[in-house]
Amino acid sequence: RKEVEQDPGPFNVPEGATVAFNCTYSNSASQSFFWYRQDCRKEPKLLMSVYSSGNEDGRFTAQLNRASQYISLLIRDSKLSDSATYLCTFSGSARQLTFGSGTQLTVLP
Amino acid sequence: GAVVSQHPSWVICKSGTSVKIECRSLDFQATTMFWYRQFPKQSLMLMATSNEGSKATYEQGVEKDKFLINHASLTLSTLTVTSAHPEDSSFYICSASPQGLGTDTQYFGPGTRLTVL
Numbered sequence: 001r002k003e004v005e006q007d008p009g010p011f012n013v014p015e016g017a018t019v020a021f022n023c024t025y026s027n028s029a030s031q032s033f034f035w036y037r038q039d040c041r042k043e044p045k046l047l048m049s050v051y052s053s054g055n056e057d058g059r060f061t062a063q064l065n066r067a068s069q070y071i072s073l074l075i076r077d078s079k080l081s082d083s084a085t086y087l088c089t090f091s092g093s094a095r096q097l098t099f100g101s102g103t104q105l106t107v108l109p
Numbered sequence: 110g111a112v113v114s115q116h117p118s119w120v121i122c123k124s125g126t127s128v129k130i131e132c133r134s135l136d137f138q139a140t141t142m143f144w145y146r147q148f149p150k151q152s153l154m155l156m157a158t159s160n161e162g163s164k165a166t167y168e169q170g171v172e173k174d175k176f177l178i179n180h181a182s183l184t185l186s187t188l189t190v191t192s193a194h195p196e197d198s199s200f201y202i203c204s205a206s207p208q209g210l211g212t213d214t215q216y217f218g219p220g221t222r223l224t225v226l
Contacts, residue, residue, distance in 0.1 A: 043217040
């Protein structure tokens with residue numbers, strides 16, 4: 001089983017739609033969780049950290065479920081500029097990040 | 110804040126040559142930096158963890174003699190791809206985490222696109 005699994009998509013949604021991504025992880029010792037976004041041929045950029053209590057940043061909401069070992073990202077009122085690949089990742093004790101394969105999102109006008 | 114730079118941003122070289130990539134944290138110190146590689150349509154794969162003042166830690170399957178890492182200061186790590194071959198063509202990205210902030214957040218450099226002919 002892969003350490004991190006994501007639905008690769010692609011997700012094609014109209015502007016204004018709400019879209020959700022899930023990501024499962026196998027290492028129960030994982031300590032910190034993040035969502036990054038990566039635009040084509042660019043480096044990943046941190047979108048948000050993920051906490052057990054859930055956290056929200058504008059149109060973005062992230063959740064962590066340790067019992068079921070998954071994290072989620074919800075994007076509301078999606079914009080054209082949200083089109084990107086979304087990577088879930090977690091860090092272990094040595095702080096290195098393990099990335100999922102990414103979920104591709106295209107927001108259509 | 111938390112800016113990481115990489116140089117060069119792209120490089121094209123002939124097979125058999127060596128290529129050095131620099132990763133710098135511009136406004137913070139980092140005792141640890143990470144080197145990743147990303148092939149087209151694939152995710153980032155951690156190659157090695159670069160530790161200031163000590164040897165790098167390589168992930169399984171990554172040849173330490175081929176991918177030489179030097180972390181000479183708290184703001185600079187270099188990756189040298191020795192005797193590069195076409196299969197080494199990839200997007201190489203470094204990351205660093207500001208020390209002392211009690212956070213695992215990593216900031217990525219803009220990446221170096223290597224093409225080996």
